[in-house]
Amino acid sequence: MSKFKYDLAVIGLGYVGLPLAIEAANSKLKVVGYDINESLVTNLNNSTSHVEDISNNQVSNSLEKDLIFTSDSEILGESEYIVISVPTPLTDYQPDLSFVEAATKSIAENLQKGHVVILESTTYPGTTLEIVKPILEKSSKLTAGEDFLLGYSPERIDPGNEKWTFKNTPKIVSGINKKSLEKISKFYKLIIDEVVEVSGTREAEMVKLIENTYRQVNIAMVNELAILSNMLDIDIWEVVEAAKTKPFGFQSFRPGPGVGGHCIPIDPKYLSFKTRQIGQPVRFVELAQEINNSMPNYVVARISELMNKKEILLKNSKILILGVAYKKDIGDTRESPALDIIESLLEKSVDISYYDPHVDELTVNKRSIAREENLENLSNFDLILIHTPHSKFQEINFDSVTSLIFDSTGSFTISNANRL
Ligand SMILES: NC(=O)c1ccc[n+]([C@@H]2O[C@H](COP(=O)([O-])OP(=O)(O)OC[C@H]3O[C@@H](n4cnc5c(N)ncnc54)[C@H](O)[C@@H]3O)[C@@H](O)[C@H]2O)c1
Structure with a gap:
């Protein structure tokens, strides 16, 4: 029996976090959805979804199960697993990890032995070890991989895709050590059909980047060929x-x-x-x-x-x-x-x-x-x-x-x- 009141807390209820919270509630987990945006939380509590792939009905059905939405960060301390799915934009053309850092600090303030923290936000290789781990360890005085577990799992959600959904798209998982990987893998197996383990968090972070870089590069290639074909009067x-x-x-x-x-x-x-x-x-x-x-x-x-x-x-x-x-x-x-x-x-x-x-x-x-x-x-x-x-x-x-x-x-x- 876990000492925690909730199984999962999801930080950031956007395109990535909200489907995770809903799917976990559907899998009979006790879930907390946490977001700093209070009006978004109020809307969700009134069964109003802001994410296209999630209907108002899905939100209201989940609320009838074991899911609550809140802007109170203290509740993070009451959940065994904590997933971070906050934005990672570019600011002045540079990676902006300020949202990840802020979310990690709100976990650190509530961190206890037994917690499992998973970063899902897309980011560069090294973020989990170099940014998230030190923030968590510093203020809590707990040790990652021993007192609490830590890992990274990229999200592959494809908005509007009816064939490949949250549940049937294989999920990459990683941990900073074996204990973390085992525990994180076990968790995702409860809610996702296929889980793919990789050896470390840097590899998992890189998986997401290779997937999107592959698309970026191939689209660019065909775009360049489209421009050249137009000049050559060829129908691309x-x-x-x-x-x-x-x-x-x-x-x-x-x-x-x-x-x-x-x-x-x-x-x-x-x-x-x-x-x-x-x-x-x-x-x-x-x-x-x-x-x-x-x-x-x-x-x-x-x-x-x-x-x-x-x-x-x-x-x-x-x-x-x-x-x-x-x-x-x-x-x-x-x-x-x-x-x-x-x-x-x-x-x-x-x-x-x-x-x-x-x-x-x-x-x-x-x-x-x-x-x-x-x-x-x-x-x-x-x-x-x-x-x-x-x-x-x-x-x-x-x-x-x-x-x-x-x-x-x-x-x-x-x-x-x-x-x-
Ligand atoms: N949208 C996609 O299709 C997609 C797919 C795969 C991966 N991702 C990645 O997932 C991450 C999240 O993206 P998204 O599209 O869900 O973002 P989003 O903007 O839709 O939602 C993020 C949510 O996080 C909340 N938030 C910000 N800082 C917070 C904090 N400190 N504490 C609590 N809540 C906070 C915001 O209020 C917002 O509701 C990004 O790293 C993104 O690159 C997105």
């Missing part, structure tokens, strides 16, 4: 579809207006930050970032070129951007290339509006962007830019639209469309 979309028929040795990536979301544009920078500490750049990462970051400008240049051919002046033109989320069928606009595209078009005095069934409001550079409500009037615009290939857009009869159409996603069969 047809090329990608044909190459995809190879049953081995090729995984297809599609070109697009850039990369967005909380992972791909950010995580590889954590990797290059770490390797720069030993004087080595990750050359692939830096080139990939350069190419992907240039895509919004490329989209604007192509739009300008298309309008020029039709003798439409970009300045004061009316452009509608369809989809502003960073990926299909979700409403997350964090790091979305749409933001850079809109910013650039605003600078060129374009009258820009947007429509996204998943995004009710949009602000770019403190300017509120008009949301188009009536999709019957698409021909009233000089140009329609398809930025995100939301399923809902398949219902639009683009062939009846007389405006210029630029499909930066290559996902729609439109007779008069121009593609990336």
Whole structure:
């Protein structure tokens, strides 16, 4: 019998933490969800979810089980396992671990013998040992790996993915020693179908970075080939579809207006930050970032070129951007290339509006962007830019639209469309 009142405390109830808390409650664990954002906690206690993949019903069902939401950090002392899933953004283009440090301090203040602490936030290799462990040991005077256990387990959640969910996506786990690994592995086996053990926390931290760097680099490669194919008058979309028929040795990536979301544009920078500490750049990462970051400008240049051919002046033109989320069928606009595209078009005095069934409001550079409500009037615009290939857009009869159409996603069969 554990001496603790709760089995699990999750720190940070965002895209990563909330699904974990809910899934653990579904697996009959006693769970505390802790977040410093009090209004978010109040909403959750009123069964209102702010995470798209988690419905209000799921929250209310969990509340009926053994799950509570709170902003009181003292409760952390009452839970055997404590998972940190707070943001790890970039500030001034550098990894910002201030949220991880603050969360770790709130654990340290409540740390007791028997606790198991797991970092899930994405970060560079060494964070668990070099940042989290010293903070926990210093104020508590307890020893990691003996008095309390410590490890790292990266999150692989893919918002909007109905096939690969929290439960059936294999989970990488690690510990700072054997005892920590065994205990952490045992915990995740209670809530996830397949658990994959790696030998140390640095390896586990690196797993997450290799996964996202792989995507970043391959997307950049196909984006560069899209630009070159356009110059060579080759249809890159047809090329990608044909190459995809190879049953081995090729995984297809599609070109697009850039990369967005909380992972791909950010995580590889954590990797290059770490390797720069030993004087080595990750050359692939830096080139990939350069190419992907240039895509919004490329989209604007192509739009300008298309309008020029039709003798439409970009300045004061009316452009509608369809989809502003960073990926299909979700409403997350964090790091979305749409933001850079809109910013650039605003600078060129374009009258820009947007429509996204998943995004009710949009602000770019403190300017509120008009949301188009009536999709019957698409021909009233000089140009329609398809930025995100939301399923809902398949219902639009683009062939009846007389405006210029630029499909930066290559996902729609439109007779008069121009593609990336
Ligand atoms: N969103 C994804 O798809 C995804 C996927 C895999 C990994 N990750 C990683 O997981 C981590 C969390 O990302 P997210 O998208 O869930 O973030 P998020 O912004 O959605 O949520 C983070 C939550 O942490 C809370 N918080 C911040 N500091 C806190 C503190 N000191 N104590 C308690 N709560 C605190 C915030 O109020 C917020 O509610 C990041 O490192 C991210 O890179 C995210």
